[in-house]
Amino acid sequence: MLDLAKRLLTASKRSDVPPFIVMDVMAAAAALEAQGAHVLHLEVGQPAAPAPATALRAAQAALAHGRIGYTETLGIPSLRARIARHYADTYDLALDPARVVVTTGSSGGFILAFLALFEPGERVALANPGYPPYRHILTALGCEPVLIETSAATRWALSAKALIAEHRKKPITGLVVASPANPTGTMMDAAALAQLIASAEAEGIRVISDEIYHGLDYAFPAETAAKLSPRAVVINSFSKYFCMTGWRIGWMVVPEPLTRAVERLQGNLAISVPTLAQVAAEAAFDGRDEMEAVKHGYEENRRILTEGLPKAGLDKFLPVDGAFYLYADISKFSGDSLQFAKRMLEEAHVAATPGIDFDPVNGHNFLRFCYAGSAADMRAAVERIGGWLARR
């Protein structure tokens, strides 16, 4: 009887994926704040600013109107057309709106893309370090994530050479690239991205490009994979540039022959994406001036950290090209990023994310700082870290 009850209450093996450690850091920070501490939050990767005023107004008007019903499975046609226009405006790419799929954040896009492209058991290459849910979603769907080490030689991006070497050992079916990347904040230039995509496709490896941090590029303009290959699947989101994390809205650009498969999947999994978020997202494109001002704030924060952290003692970090992350090497102080982050939080009241969240191999030597907060917080964080490291 006990055995039967246990069986009824046991979670599936595929659901046994690791949690996000950053959530534990947030919980520890909240506990300190409950005791009256003033914690500086550089751990969570989300903008402090709200959605553009244009988006908020459109959502309020839609609410006042009354009924919020389902929409077309692939998204409201005018939003899909507006997203397609964004490709013409930003990348000089004529994109058929029929290839645009509106999703519940880029997170929803990954599930659709992985289901539409891969069979269970297939191997999908990911850069290490990288965004943990790529590997955890793949695992939950029965695919095998294959972590490929990166190095300074390729600006911490996955290289074609390393990809093909792994493919020769055992065939790889897919590749996820991200530029700008999380947690490193590094970018691939257009030539490097084009070469990687061409090398992958020449071997029959399907490419998914996570472009969620496009728009937040400081070193050089980010190129879309959609321009480099009509076969690439692009995933993007309103969460970061448009400051709409909680609205849960994103999009994909899908090769035309795959759109029907994605439509069938989304129709069954979600019916459609939340209508209010779609209305707000379409209006968000009219709020670009406001978002550019937010981006300039990140640029200032980036300057404060890249100049201030070396003076505070953290003088080794990866190129801070884009997104709003700085990935700092802490190995001269500690080889245990979890412990280091814990002590920095408890003793200096600065929250950052331990690298082990993003890199099971070398993450113990790194901390990720998110600079999407205020300039005052960045200055205070540099001060506190400097004082704390000097006292250690």
Ligand SMILES: Cc1ncc(COP(=O)(O)O)c(C=O)c1O
């Ligand atoms: C690289 C990367 N991709 C995807 C996501 C998921 O974002 P969302 O589902 O809000 O679009 C994140 C969130 O932090 C991210 O850093």
